Amino acid sequence: MLALTVRRLLVAIPTLLAIVAAAFLLMKAAPGGPFTLERQLPPEIEQRMQAKFGLDLPVGQQLARYLFGSEEGGGLIRGDFGPSMTYKDKNVIEIIAEGAPTSALLGLGAMALALLVGGGLGVMAALRQNRFQDYAVMALAIAGVCLPPLVVGPVMQLFFGVQLEWFPSQGLFRDEFALPYLVLPIVTLSLPLIAIVSRLMRASMIEAMRSNAIRTARAKGLPEAAVIWRHALPIAILPVVSYVGPALAGVMAGSFVIETVYQLPGIGKQFVYAAQQRDYTLVMGVVLIYSFLIILMNLAADIMYRVLDPRTRTA
């Protein structure tokens, strides 16, 4: 297990480098730059700004500078994400650190909710296959996938926030962190996840319940609950685990729509604004965090696999 972890983390380094290079070049291909503004800078000042960030160098050198730093230090390999190109008083790490806690909380909360509710519903649908409960759950799942957060978010705000006044509808209570403010966004973010998880869970649970292992378990005379919880669930949950890994990375890296609709400070919003304003370093920073999360979560999913499924341990 340890060997696997180390090997995978080592492979991650060239992967990350490749992602950095690709993202960097793609970003440079977009027209305009961080200093292309409505009000034009005096050419001298613009040149100085370009020089400060190395934007006057050829693209290859810019990438090298981003990775390895210049004489003044910096460089990704030393853990320096660089200064923001649009925020003049902040660097990339500071900006990401401001947004990451909210995004991570949202993502974790939504995924936990999705696993509990989606998993539960999926199991229920599987055990009641082709009956009313099954159809109801699958109809809900279709709705959950089809209704984008852009629609669900404002409706929830209006209904639970404004009309019923059960939950606050936007923000985090000014500059304090108040958990009730996260309820609606978490629910909104989790709906599509619940839908997917419940469908996955249902399909694999149905398959698991028909397997020889379960037939054997029943033949041994085990109580039905033990059959379901101890024997069927660990097998059935495998596809969900492999889905959850990358999906969790996705939701934790921020959702532009949720964060915009609910006016929350997350990195999803920062990423989109940074891309619009060509804040190259900030975009790179978020891309890196996201890729790193993906790699980490995939690894976690693989490890979970080994824990849950003995067959993979020898492979």
Add this chain to the structure above:
Amino acid sequence: MALITDRRSLLTGAAGLGAAASLGACANARVVGFDKSRKSIDIANSSEPLSLDPHKATGSWENNIIGNMFIGLTTENSRSEPAPGMAERWEVSEDLLTWTFFLRRDAIWSDGEPCDAHDFVFAMQRILKPETLSQYASFLYPLKNAELINNPPEGTQALPAEELGVTAIDDFTLEIQLEHPAPYLPQLLKHYTAYPIPKHIYERVGDDWIKPENIVVNGPFKLVRWWSNYIIHLEKNPQFYDAANVVMEHLYFYPQNDVQAAARRVLSGEAGWATRFPSNQVEVLRRDLPGYVRVSPYLTVNYFSFNMTRAPFNDIRVRQAMSMAYDRDFVANQIYRTGEQPAYKFIPPGVYNYASTARYPWSEQPLAERKREAERLLREAGYGPNNPLRFAFSHRNTSDNPRVAVVAQNDWNSIAPWVTVELRGVENQVHYANLRAKNFDAGDGGWIGDYNDAKNFLYLFESRTGAQNYPSYNNPVYDQLVRDSDTERDDQRRAQLMLQAEELLLSEAPICCSVFINSTNLVHPDLTGYEDNIEDIHRARWFGIRA
């Protein structure tokens, strides 16, 4: 472990989870956008500030925040007119080139250190130093040697910042020498580029002086927290010299890029002031939020640039024809819904010391007649059925601009069947890059005045302005008129010179003036001390609460 023992309870358990998840905490502390007991106001500000350092800020939304933290030599009163700030009074020399400011002696930074003339000298030198990379340093170019320090002519060495014509005669007397008479100096000195910064803090921590843990201010409010893309919290500064007359205790600024969301925030009671609202919803907002809607003339003009470096707009007749055929009345009344004025001239009405009589010579003619005249001009320029006129109109694809573009396209197409206009809507950043690179035929744009003086508009089309002179207008007569206005000491004669320049601009039509934009705010009716003004600057220092 007590497992659920039958299917039924398993099912109820699974279903119950959904319900349990939705019953979170219901402790519901709600944001009250204008909280009279807490004396706080939540403000939907138009955008995210990219810096709170007065030497690095560039936007009006940044000014909304920074201007509550610092006080310059002059400052704004509630109508945004220049009023004594850190300077109690000032004297001007006979030749109008030396100004002496007498500073108040009771002003201190929020850490208790005195705020005096040395902080001003330090700040003005810093903003002009090339390495500060201030984008707005050119604002202070009327100060003696400022341009030579900040942006020396090619091939010459930059002057050291100590050569700047700003001197502390003693702790509380500041002398400013100018390059040329600038009667608008009190206007200019209330701008954030001329704010003092705390020398003693800067010398300790450098550019990090602006971080919340380091910053000290000399104004009515101080920074508590800046959470990027979410909120900025200011609270009352008890050390401010006029703190006794400051009512508000807390200001919360939210970056609200979306105008609809800004209005929603006020509608839901979670903001007491929104600095913008969607103009096409003005009737609904007047009905739903009685007393909130504030519309006022603003120092802003929207105009189209014609690329004079190539055909077809290198021909004055084509430019004139397009200016004539464009129906600005329709745009002002139908696209913008808050009483905007059609622009038959370039400089917005209400500019200080500039009662302009300039107007397009054909402004009184009906549109149909103007279109016929436009067709005649185009035929004269050699266009016709056998040589059709085709060009692209580039526009920003944000807010009302695409709808304006369609009107312009329609007006121009209707001059004659052989005129074809193609629309190209792109995002802001790309659009301005194209305008600067002269990679356009005709393109829209807008200009918000930085200070209340006609010069701030006319300079756009001076040949020395460079890439931002989007049409590449180059007329030595125009340049000379604008330059002469800089050195003219008599207000009336100065206005006359600028008027001639504006008239020249209208007749040669490097641009087509479109609409004078109004400022639109939603303000809680119980907030006192908020007064409409042409600069759309409202300092919270003057705010009060109507019981």
